[in-house]
């Protein structure tokens with residue numbers, strides 16, 4: 001097995017164990033989407049949303065992307081704490097691949113996200129979501145790729161700042177507009193032209209639309225192909241940038 | 252004697268929001284195979300920054316270094332395989348168990364799982380950590396944590412060990428134990444590059460001293476030679492010598508150590 005892979009698995013194992021020990025992380029990330037599902041979802045049931053699919057097939061994909069967006073973009077928080085304990089430097093002085101230090105953590109974040117996504121979709125089913133299994137699985141792949149991209153950028157950014165006070169405001173000021181502009185809660189089909197135009201500049205929008213197409217079983221829809229392409233481009237760019245910054249950063 | 256480490260004009264300038272900080276301004280030094288080198292200097296002199304460059308954590312802005320036979324700039328991985336590093340503030344995860352920290356460290360040094368587990372046991376015996384293997388790092392005392400830090404750095408039997416203020420914050424008993432340990436590690440063949448603010452420690456442990464101030468080497472030699480040259484006589488205290496060289500005493504946040 002190539003070193004980077006073997007090392008990533010070692011790193012993954014450590015952080016997966018830590019996550020399993022603190023089950024609170026799992027619950028905590030799910031809070032917000034669950035609240036939207038329970039207290040916002042029912043409002044949409046009889047509202048015309050301007051696109052194919054019933055309201056749950058439109059909302060749940062949005063919530064999945066929201067989950068990935070919020071939990072992965074804050075992934076770097078953990079490494080900030082570790083930096084303060086000197087853990088990151090201690091690892092970087094060993095021959096372990098520095099790329100693996102990033103990838104192993106990112107892998108843990110993706111695994112966590114997938115577990116959360118399954119719970120979220122099951123809860124959605126309880127509320128009335130009906131979607132083809134294949135479509136749901138395609139949706140999971142898309143959000144997993146999104147999560148990997150954002151987490152690696154988040155880690156790289158966290159390596160360049162020293163305190164949570166420098167980190168959190170930047171992430172927050174990107175997340176909220178990104179969420180609103182990508183039509184996570186309501187499809188952008190409802191937006192006036194100017195808003196629709198702006199939202200086309202946000203890569204997450206294509207992912208949301210792609211996951212929605214998958215959830216209604218429209219596998220031939222161009223939205224799905226565009227969503228997959230957006231995920232691919234985003235991950236290629238973020239992982240390249242993320243690993244480069246992470247490897248170079250003076251911890 | 253042959254040098255296990257040598258630097259030429261090594262320098263690092265941090266760029267901060269408030270402008271550049273010249274932490275290290277061109278250091279030339281050599282560490283001989285098998286010696287304990289004491290690297291001294293007041294707070295902010297650039298000691299930790301120098302160590303972090305020599306351990307591949309920070310890229311120098313200028314200059315070159317050869318560490319354990321490899322060029323620092325072009326062969327950082329080879330350097331990492333040969334050196335051990337204990338940072339000023341340690342590097343342990345409070346929530347991890349002592350054993351799992353040691354085992355993972357072994358895995359990072361390319362030991363198989365079984366080898367890494369055996370090495371963890373061995374190190375625990377060597378550094379008197381056996382009773383503590385199943386505790387979390389948060390449950391260790393300062394002295395125990397320091398021993399674990401050092402155990403982790405010894406995992407791969409490094410040729411060169413960097414210790415950044417290894418005894419800061421320890422009680423006199425633990426400090427004495429640590430001195431004993433450092434001597435033993437050296438006697439087993441590891442060269443040691445050590446920073447400290449405790450001049451009695453430098454006097455007791457170091458074969459040779461390099462004193463830095465404001466990012467530059469201001470004096471170097473054996474403790475005896477430095478005392479004679481700067482303190483006025485071979486019987487001068489290292490304290491007086493240090494003040495004569497840097498213009499002030501070793502500033503410290505901690506209370507002064509007991510002079511025994």
Ligand SMILES: Nc1ncnc2c1ncn2[C@@H]1O[C@H](COP(=O)(O)OP(=O)(O)OP(=O)(O)O)[C@@H](O)[C@H]1O
Nearest residue numbers: 265267272274292293294295296297298299300301
């Ligand atoms: N990450 C950093 N960013 C900006 N400046 C830094 C950074 N790290 C250290 N410095 C500055 O570089 C100088 C040297 O710091 P360094 O930590 O190397 O000193 P030191 O000799 O180890 O001091 P001490 O005895 O207090 O540990 C100081 O002026 C310090 O403020």
Ligand SMILES: [Mg+2]
Nearest residue numbers: 298299300339
């Ligand atoms: Mg220091």
